[in-house]
Amino acid sequence: MKSNYDILGNHIRLIDTRNRESITDRVLGINIDKFFMPSVANVIGTDLSKYKLITKGKFACNPMHVGRDERLPVALYDEDTPALVSPAYFMFEVIDDSLLNEDYLMMWFRRPEFDRICWLHTDGSVRGGITWDDICRLELPIPPIEKQLEIVNSYKAITERIALKQKINDNLEATLSALYKEFFTITSSDELPFGWRVAPFSDIAAITMGQSPQGDDCNNNGVGEPLLNGPTEFGFYSPSPMQWTTNGKKHCVEGDLLFCVRGSTTGRMNWANQSYAIGRGLAAIHHKSDCTLNWFVKAMIDNSLQEILSAATGSTFPNVGKDLLNGFQVIIPDDNSLREFGVKGHSIFSMISNNAKEIDVLVGLQRTLLSKLTI
Structure with a gap:
C-alpha cells in the first residue's frame, strides 16, 4: 500500500435511518452512471416506513448487480430535502470530513478502476453482489x-x-x-407549396446499417480500424472508439449521422468525426447529394423520432430496421x-x-x- 493510501473502512460507516415517521414518500434508485433517479420499482401498497431515509451528504449504493453491470451504483445525495432508498441498499457516511472530503470520495467512486476492482470482489451469485466488508477493504489515496x-x-x-x-x-x-x-x-398534402413533396426518407438520405465483425477479428489494442458498436462509445458530439477490428464489414465516413437502432438506447445519435467500422447496433446516415445538409437530415429525424420509435419492433426494447428508416414519410421542400x-x-x-x-x-x-x- 502506498504511503498515502488507506482502507476505505477506516473512513466510512454504515447508517440505518428508517422512514418511521413517514417524512417522505419519494423513492430513489441509483443508475450505473452513479446518479440518483426516480425509482422504477412499484411501491404501491408498500410499507415505506421500512425504507431508508437519506439526507444531504450521505451515500447510498446498490450492492446487488455489480457482477452483471460491472459497476457499483453508488451516489452522493446532495439535495436539501430527504428522500428514500431501498432497504437493500447500503447507506453510509464519512466518519471525519476533516480527513476525507465526501465530494473527493465520490470522485474516487467515479473512476473506472474503482468499478473494475469492485467487479473482481463480487460473489458467485447470478448477478454478482458485493459485501459491505469487501467495500470497506478497498484502498484509496487520501492526500x-x-x-x-x-x-x-x-x-x-x-x-x-x-x-x-x-x-x-x-x-x-x-x-x-x-x-x-x-x-x-403541413397538415395535408393538399396544402404543400409548389415544388414541395411528401416522400419516403430514402428519397433524401442514404442509410448504411452496421454489421458486426467476428469476435476473433476484434481487439482492444488499436490494431486495424476503429470499431463502433453502440452508444457506450458516444460522446456529446462524436464517439471515442474502445475497440478495433481487422475485418470491418460496414463503414461510416466523417460527417455521417450515427443512429442507434437496437435496444433501450434506440434513437440516440452522434456525429462521425472520422471513418469507422460500425457494428449491428448502429446505422450511418447522410444526405444523398450534399453532405453539408446532413444537419437537415438530422432535423428530419428529430421531428419524426417518436413516430419511428413507435413503429419499431421488439418485445422489450425497440429495434429499428432499414426498411423502417427508409420508409418513414418526410416533407422535402x-x-x-x-x-x-x-x-x-x-x-x-x-x-x-x-x-x-x-x-x-x-x-x-x-x-x-x-x-x-x-x-
Whole structure:
C-alpha cells in the first residue's frame, strides 16, 4: 500500500435511518452512471416506513448487480430535502470530513478502476453482489484535506461548465425543433407549396446499417480500424472508439449521422468525426447529394423520432430496421425554401455542435482529473 493510501473502512460507516415517521414518500434508485433517479420499482401498497431515509451528504449504493453491470451504483445525495432508498441498499457516511472530503470520495467512486476492482470482489451469485466488508477493504489515496479540496474544486468547475453548456444546448435544440415545425409542418398534402413533396426518407438520405465483425477479428489494442458498436462509445458530439477490428464489414465516413437502432438506447445519435467500422447496433446516415445538409437530415429525424420509435419492433426494447428508416414519410421542400430555412437552422445547429464539442473536451478533462487521483 502506498504511503498515502488507506482502507476505505477506516473512513466510512454504515447508517440505518428508517422512514418511521413517514417524512417522505419519494423513492430513489441509483443508475450505473452513479446518479440518483426516480425509482422504477412499484411501491404501491408498500410499507415505506421500512425504507431508508437519506439526507444531504450521505451515500447510498446498490450492492446487488455489480457482477452483471460491472459497476457499483453508488451516489452522493446532495439535495436539501430527504428522500428514500431501498432497504437493500447500503447507506453510509464519512466518519471525519476533516480527513476525507465526501465530494473527493465520490470522485474516487467515479473512476473506472474503482468499478473494475469492485467487479473482481463480487460473489458467485447470478448477478454478482458485493459485501459491505469487501467495500470497506478497498484502498484509496487520501492526500491532505487541502489537496482534496483543490481537486474537488477543479472538478466542480468543469462539471458546472458542462451543466451550463448542456442547458444552453437544451434551449437551442428546442428552438431548432420549433423552427423546423414552423417551416415544414403541413397538415395535408393538399396544402404543400409548389415544388414541395411528401416522400419516403430514402428519397433524401442514404442509410448504411452496421454489421458486426467476428469476435476473433476484434481487439482492444488499436490494431486495424476503429470499431463502433453502440452508444457506450458516444460522446456529446462524436464517439471515442474502445475497440478495433481487422475485418470491418460496414463503414461510416466523417460527417455521417450515427443512429442507434437496437435496444433501450434506440434513437440516440452522434456525429462521425472520422471513418469507422460500425457494428449491428448502429446505422450511418447522410444526405444523398450534399453532405453539408446532413444537419437537415438530422432535423428530419428529430421531428419524426417518436413516430419511428413507435413503429419499431421488439418485445422489450425497440429495434429499428432499414426498411423502417427508409420508409418513414418526410416533407422535402424546394431548394429555395430549404436555403431560407438553412440560414436560420444551420446557425442554430452550429452553436449546438460547438457546445457539444466543448462538452466532449470538458468530459475528457474530467476523466484526466479522475485518473490523476492515484498520483
